[in-house]
Amino acid sequence: MRSKRLTTLAVNLMLVAVTLTAAAYLVPSLLGYERYVITGGSMSGAIERGSVVFSRAVPAEDLRVGDVITYQPPAESGVTTLVTHRIVRIGRDDVGRQVLRTQGDANPDPDPWRFTLTDDEQAVVQVSVPYVGYALIALADRDTRMLVIGVPAGLVGLVSLGQLVGALRSRLRPPAGTTVVTAGPL
DSSP states (O other), rough: OOOHHHHHHHHHHHHHHHHHHHHHHHHHHHHHEEEEEEETTTTTTTTTOOEEEEEEEEEEEGOOOEEEEOOOOOGGOOOOEEEEEEEEEEOOOTTOOEEEEEEOOOOOOSSSOBBOOSSSEEEEEEEEEESSHHHHHTTTSSHHIIIIIIIIHHHHHHHHHHHHHHHHHHHSSSOOOOOOOOOOOO
């Protein structure tokens, strides 16, 4: 009886954990936030590797020096991944377009490129949550995902199946104190 209670408690705790994880993953996007996992150390001190940053889009004209943004560097930079860096300079080009210069807080020099934004809005980092990104990186791996999500789901299924079989058995048993008479050949 005690092992059954412990199993039920463990299954319930896993369901709560999965529900909270799903809510933590979905709710920010429903509230208008974009999320990014920080995989490099260029922002160490302010945002550590393995953090998840939550960004909110603001009009590009509202950007200020000191804002931390996540963006795709210009193609000629050779960088093919998103970069999360701080704006260190905002200027204008010959036709009046906004030109940005960024730098990672842990980098000694600004990024070697200058760029203009292609959209009217740009996501600005609002908050970062340390270490959570490591879990999301791990979940990107199929085998890890199967282990973390598939095994608990399988266990929940097995426990449910066991409870179903137990419920069916109790319905097929005669009530206590009932005499069962079997007839022999006539």
